Structures are given as structure tokens and as C-alpha cells.
Amino acid sequence: MNYLLQPYNYDLSDPASIPNLFLDHLYLVGITMLISLIIALPLGILVARRPRLYLLVITIADLLYTVPALALIAILITITGLSLATAIIPLVIYTQLVLIRNTATAINGIDPLLLEVGKAMGMNPRQVLLRVALPQALPTIIAGVRIATVTTIGIAALAYLAGQSGLGDLIFKNIATTDFDAVVAGGILIALLAVVADLLLLAVQTVLNRGRTSVSLA
Amino acid sequence: MAKISFHAITKQYPGTSRPAVDAVSFDVAEGSTCMLVGTSGSGKTTLLRMVNRLIEPTSGEIVIDGKNVLQENPIALRRRIGYVIQQVGLFPHLTIAENVRVTAEIAGGWTKQRLDKRVDELLELVGLPPAEYRKRFPRQLSGGQQQRVGLARALATDPAIMLMDEPFGALDAITRERMQNELLRIQRDVQKTILFVSHDIQEAFKLGEQIAVLDQGKLIQLGTPVDLLAQPANDFVRKLVGGDSILRQLEYLPVIDALEQDTVASARGGDVPTFLSDATLLQAMLKLLETNAPALAVQDKDTQQQLGFITLASINREITHAHGHKTERTETAI
Numbered sequence: 001m002n003y004l005l006q007p008y009n010y011d012l013s014d015p016a017s018i019p020n021l022f023l024d025h026l027y028l029v030g031i032t033m034l035i036s037l038i039i040a041l042p043l044g045i046l047v048a049r050r051p052r053l054y055l056l057v058i059t060i061a062d063l064l065y066t067v068p069a070l071a072l073i074a075i076l077i078t079i080t081g082l083s084l085a086t087a088i089i090p091l092v093i094y095t096q097l098v099l100i101r102n103t104a105t106a107i108n109g110i111d112p113l114l115l116e117v118g119k120a121m122g123m124n125p126r127q128v129l130l131r132v133a134l135p136q137a138l139p140t141i142i143a144g145v146r147i148a149t150v151t152t153i154g155i156a157a158l159a160y161l162a163g164q165s166g167l168g169d170l171i172f173k174n175i176a177t178t179d180f181d182a183v184v185a186g187g188i189l190i191a192l193l194a195v196v197a198d199l200l201l202l203a204v205q206t207v208l209n210r211g212r213t214s215v216s217l218a
Numbered sequence: 219m220a221k222i223s224f225h226a227i228t229k230q231y232p233g234t235s236r237p238a239v240d241a242v243s244f245d246v247a248e249g250s251t252c253m254l255v256g257t258s259g260s261g262k263t264t265l266l267r268m269v270n271r272l273i274e275p276t277s278g279e280i281v282i283d284g285k286n287v288l289q290e291n292p293i294a295l296r297r298r299i300g301y302v303i304q305q306v307g308l309f310p311h312l313t314i315a316e317n318v319r320v321t322a323e324i325a326g327g328w329t330k331q332r333l334d335k336r337v338d339e340l341l342e343l344v345g346l347p348p349a350e351y352r353k354r355f356p357r358q359l360s361g362g363q364q365q366r367v368g369l370a371r372a373l374a375t376d377p378a379i380m381l382m383d384e385p386f387g388a389l390d391a392i393t394r395e396r397m398q399n400e401l402l403r404i405q406r407d408v409q410k411t412i413l414f415v416s417h418d419i420q421e422a423f424k425l426g427e428q429i430a431v432l433d434q435g436k437l438i439q440l441g442t443p444v445d446l447l448a449q450p451a452n453d454f455v456r457k458l459v460g461g462d463s464i465l466r467q468l469e470y471l472p473v474i475d476a477l478e479q480d481t482v483a484s485a486r487g488g489d490v491p492t493f494l495s496d497a498t499l500l501q502a503m504l505k506l507l508e509t510n511a512p513a514l515a516v517q518d519k520d521t522q523q524q525l526g527f528i529t530l531a532s533i534n535r536e537i538t539h540a541h542g543h544k545t546e547r548t549e550t551a552i
Contacts, residue, residue, distance in 0.1 A: 117307035120272055121321045121371075122297030131320070135311045211311045211355035 003170075003185035016169065022189065025166035028156045029197075032088055033149055036095040041141075043096075044103020054104055061097040069094065073161050082163030091155055095148035102144025106137035139209040146201035153194045157186070167193070220283050220378040220411045222246040222269065227278035229264050229435075238264045240435035241278065246428065251405065251412040253426030255419060255458065261435040262415045266381050269413060270299045282379065297325045300372030300380040300410070304387045306364045308356040314341070314367055315352040321374045340370040343404060362393040369401070373408065382414040386421070398424055419459055423470060431455050443470050464537055468500035473516050475499070476536035477526035493528070494519040499536065502528050 003009060004018070011017045047054040072090040080086045110133050118132040157168030170186025223245045230237040239261040246252040254262040267273040269280055271292040280287045287295055300321075308317045318337045322328050328336070338348040344366040356364055365385060372380060386394040398421060405412065416422050422429050423443045431438045431446070431454075439451035443459075447470050450456035460466045474495050492515045493502055502514055506529070513527040 113305055113307050114309060116272070117301075117303070117309075120270060120296055120301040121324065122293050122295075123324050124293050127324050131324070132309065135309070209311075211313070212357065 003179075003181045004188065015165070018170075018185075018189070021165060021167050021169055022193070024164070025153070025156055025168075025190075025193065028087060028091070028159050028164060028166050029149065029152050031084075032091040032095065032152050032156070033145070035088065036092050036099055036148060036152075037145070039092070040096055040099035041103055044100045044141075045107055047100065048104040048107035058097070058101060061100055064093045065097045067093075069155050069158055070161075073158055077162065084162075084164055086162035087156075087159035087164040090158070091152050094155060095152060098147050098151075099144045103137075103141050106140035109140060110136045135208070139205055139212070142201065142205045142208055146198060146205060149201060150194050150198050153190060153197060157190055221248045222379065222411060222413065223279075223281040224265075225279040225281065227265070227268060227280055228276050229261070229268060229273060230276045237261075237276070237435050239268070239275075239432075242432070242435075242437045243278075244430060244437060244440045246411055246413060248411055249409040250427045251414060251425055252428040252430060253422040254413065254415045254430050254432060255417065255422045256432035256438075257458075258417070259434070260432040262432050263383055264435075265432070266383055266413055266415050269379070269381055270296045270301060297321075297375065298377050298379070300375075300377040302365075302368050302372045302380065302382045302385045304384040306361075306368040308364055308367055308371075310356055312356075313352065314346070314354050314356070314359070315348075317356065317367055318370045318374055321371055325375050336374060337370075340373055341367075343373070343407075344370045345400060346370075360393075362389055362397060365389065365397060366400075369404070373404075373410075376408075378411060380410045380412045382412060384415055384417065387417070394421075401425060423459075423466075429459075431458060444472060447471060448475065465500075467537055468503060468533075469498060471499045471536065473497050473499060473502045473514075473528050474525065476502075476528055476532040477516060478529065478532045479526050490515050490527070492517050492524075495525055499533050503530065503533055506530055506533075 008014075009018050012019060014020065043057060047057045069090045072093070073086060076086040076089055080089070114132050114136065115128060118128045123131065156166055157171060159166050160168035160172040167186050167190050170189070171183050174180070174182035174186070224242050226241045226243050227239060228237050228241050229239040242261075242265060254265060256262050264273055268275050269282075269287065271287060275288070308314075309320065312320065315334075315337045318340055319333050322333055322336060337352070341348040341351055346363060346366055351359075351363075351367075356367070359367065368385070386397045389397060402425065414422075414425060416425075426443065428440060429443060429446055430440045431451075433454055439446060439455050441449075446455060446459045447467055450459060472495070473493060476499060490511050490513050491505060491509055493505065495516055496519045497516075505511075505514060513529045516525045516528055517523060518525055
């Protein structure tokens, strides 16, 4: 715990200080989730209610999911070098399965009866989308975002291998020097970030899910 | 206030041999309740859903207050028509108050205070104390309570027309009857023009001023419950309305159908109980049995003028007359 308690490890002018590594880590996770959603949301909407296309897309996402992240980074280094892309691409690939699947499930779960009720009371298409379709679909989509975010926070430690700074630095740099105090600090910080992000997204999910069954913690 | 007129309205789905609704024409008077009855596949729901253009007719016209609905913007049209369905369809993520106000919100033009007041008024009207129910969610309510909210939601913008598609069909018998009574009570206050699809003839008799009987997309008969009982257009109508049931005839046929002028009682002078002309045969029969009087004197309900007398024998004649009439028709049909 010593590492976490030393004031000089919080020196903002040092790019390798805890706050700066923390922000770098958040940046990696943020960019990954942004790109992931830009790909997965339209894809999920596209494959919803199209069982054959769904099967195809999910099978591909599943195959990609089984490739170990470490292996993917190793291969990508020969193509994209030590770059942000090498760090981000495996992370994005990892989120796709859960995001596409949850988005498609969410769209399939919209009750056509409620869409028609909205239409029958005189909602225009925009009102049907905002007042009926989205409120029904969002809780399930956010549940996927929650899992994807927590997973990404963990795997983002590997970004160090692609030369990108983040909380993974504490682990990988200090393993070599057997400074296990710093290694443990890195582990604790990543775990803490994951738990906090999980709880925040759980809160969002609970708010969105109001009126329906309660959301499970796990 | 609104009158609905159907002019040769037809809906033919592509690839079907006969139209779902076949050249149906009739009028629904302003502020009245018209029941659409028939077996499944008779086209009653299709007919209903063409009024707010959830289904577009193949040909014909539906005219509301002189305006052809097909020339209206469908969204504006739907906003001035209340719609209640069997499955209710409350939005699960909205509270009861939010579910009621949503129709008014999308229509626009309501201040927050007016909306809040309106929601409370409506919950009160459908028998759900606002303080207790306002903030609940649909899944916390029973089926009957949910349908009360469905009714309140449809009434929120005070539409002149209500379309109701078997709204009480999924409720248990006791709740259904209670809801029917509530609807009658509410309708006395609000005077909407109601088009009500039902597969329950008892319900149709109870709620409808007019009943439209549909079969295979065609309008077979339009009339009051008494019309359908006394002069069914064909065997189908007779079977549907239960013309065979003596009890139903007694319940709905009016005393004036069984009047006679010269009886022993009339000779004896006016010492018999009097009855008003809008009473039913059943009420008259019970009165006769209860008082053991030989006859009842029937007076016009408005002018108090004596119209004639009614006896157990005359009631019996009226019922057997209806029966004889039926047998004769059945034979012709064969």
C-alpha cells in the first residue's frame, strides 16, 4: 500500500504519476467505448428482427471475442506498430459481442402493441421513437454498455504493450524491477475504477428501468 | 360532439377472396353508444380501426361531423379520438399520472397546472383516488385498475369520439360487470360518441343504444336491443342475440308490446296497479306475481295517458308469438 500513500506519486507534473496514469486510462476506455458504440449500435439495430443476419454477425463477433487480446496486440504491432490504434483495436473488438447482442435484444424486446398504442393516440414517428421505443430499449442497451465498460477497464492495462500509457504501466513497468508495491497499486486502482464505473452505470440503468423489475447488481 | 357516418366502407386485404369489411353503411348518432358485434372474423375490429385510420379502407368513406376522415391528417385525427383496447397497453416506464397525461402532452397546448388538475379529475372519474394511484406504476395495478387508467388516458383530451375494442374482454366476470356499470355512469356525464366492439351479447345489450351486427364483413342488422330481439333480420342475428331465450325477451321487450285493451280488469275499472310504458315485460310479470293483481294498467311515461292493460296471459302471448315467428322463419330457411 506504500506506493499509494506516497505524496510524490501524485505529482501532476510527472506524466507517470498516479493521477496522470489514471486520466490516460480513462482516455483509453472512453475512446474505446465511443468507437465501440458507433459500430455496435447501428449494427445491433440492423440485425434485430433479422435472425439470419443476426446469426452471421454474432458468430463473427464471437469468433473475434475468442482471440486472446495479448495475441491480437502482438499481431497488430507488426501492422500498426506501437500506436494508439494497436491498443484500441483489440479493446473495440472485445466489446462488440456484448454490445451488438444487447442492442439487438433491446430492439426485439420493444412491444409492438405499445408502438401501436402510441400511434393510435396520435404520436408522430419522432414521438413514438422518443416516448415509446427508446425508453423500452435503453435499459437493455445500457446493461450491455455496463459489461463492456468494465471489461474494457481491465483489458486496457494491456495498452502498455502497445506503448500507450495507462494504469497498466504501474503493473508492467514494475514487474521487471520487482517493485511489487507498485504492481499491487496498479491492480488496486484498476479494480477500483472498474467497481466505480460499474456502480455508476448501474445507477443509470436503474433510473432508466423505472417502473419495471429491479436491476440485478451482478 | 360528433356523428360518425360510414358510407359503403370496404376493406379488402390483398390475396384474400372476400373483403374483411364489405360495403358497410350506417350512422352513429352524436353522443350515443353503438356496439359492433359478430363472430371473430366478422370485420368488427377492422371497421373500428378504420375510423382512426390505423387501417386504411380500400373504398368508401367515413365521415365525422361532415368531414371525410381520409382527407384529414391522420395524426391530428387520432389526437381527437379516444382509443381503448383489451390489452390496455399502458407504458410500463411511466407512472399512472404520466400515462394518463401522455395523450394530452403529445397533443400539446396544456399548461403544467392544467395537466395536473386534469389527471386528478380523470383518476377521480374512473374511481382511482389520485393521491393513492398517481405515482404508482402500471405493473403494480390489477387488470381492472389498469383498464380504468386506459379509459382515463383515452378521455384526457376530452375527445368527442371513443373507439373501444373489447376493453373489458380480458377481465373476470365480476370486474367486467363493475367496469360496464362505471362506463355507463361515466357516459351519462361525458356523452361521448362511442363505437364499442364486443363479442359478448350481454355486454352489447347492456351498453348499446344501437347494436350493429356484422357477419363476414357485411352489416346484417342495425338496431336497438329490442329491435334485434323482436325482429331479428335472420337466423344468424336470432342466434347471436339469443332470441330463443325467454328470459332475455322478458328482460328487454317493453310492456307496450304486450298491451291489450279489453280485459276483465278494464271492465272493473282502475283499481289495478299502474305501470309506465318504458318498463320491461319482466318488471311487469314480477309486479303481477308480487301483487297477485289480475292486470296492470300501463300509462304513457310522458303524458301519463292510459294506454291499455297487461296481464300474464298477454305476456305469454307476446313471448309465444316471438317463438312462433321464429319457427316459421327457420322452416323457410330450410
